[in-house]
Amino acid sequence: MKTIRSFVSSVLLTLATAACAQIPVSPVGTPQMHLPRATMQVGRQSFSVQLARTELEKETGLMYRTRMPANEGMLFLFDRPGIQCFWMRNTRLPLTAAFVADDGTIVNLEDMQPMTETNHCSARPVRYVLEMNQGWFAHHHVRAGMRIRHALFRPAAAARTPARTAHGA
Template sequence: MKNFSSQTSDSRQYGWRAMALAAATLLGLLGTAPAMAGDQGQPQMNLRRTDLTAGMYRIDTQLAVTERQREIGLMFRKEMPQQEGMLFVFEVPGVQCFWMRNTILPLTAAFVADDGTIVNLADMQPMTDDSHCSAKPVRYVLEMNQGWFAKRGIKAGTKLGGAPFGRQ
């Protein structure tokens, strides 16, 4: 840290003014950006959607494709219809880890390979920072209400269908 005590009061005052001006400019620039869901504790409800299938079951799926959309995920949602989920789409396969900070709903994450095969499932408790990771590198993670997969007998090895996986 730089010690400002050896400077004159005029140079200190100038330095603080310059920093204040820079901060104001930055805040002004940030303030012109549209507010996104999640910034104020609001759920994101208007993401692009696609239909996925798991055997005979249809899943109405919101797509979280940008970094910001993935960061917010299902945070702040108070309810979600049983046939609805969120598919997190990453640019390249990797070991994906999820937590439940600011997420009110109990969820199950299905870590999904490029061909639509569920690699592993993880039940996640609300409002925790516990980490839940894919067993191997994946590009997709599908979050559903906790129990949805189990009630339908869907487990690791099940193939999902839909546009992201090249199968309808």
């Protein structure tokens, strides 16, 4: 009984917070389809992604979907690089996760099976994770070491160079 109350309280708090912020929220158990989108490119292939930025958006991810268009995926954005691990709870689609560095370079790819809780982790700290239908990367000859192009990704030199601040005299 306590677990049900806690769950209901959590859902109500999420809905109330979203209503106050005027952010659309998908009801629990339904796919989130309202996220902002971006178009990216890797090699010669363009594709569209939904951007998962908030904790709730990242937590929900591609859960509850029964299909996803061939050239579409979801990009998860984190505040800072870290070892990112993903699983497939309540996710019905077979997916591949591309773990992506600040400059857009794919660090590693991991195939993930539907409805499992096996962790699939980045080989090193990354800020982004891109999920696409399983087989998409292989079909387009995309592999680790290739770079995804989009303004979101910073060039390698900029990512390594510390910010400089000007000091007045």
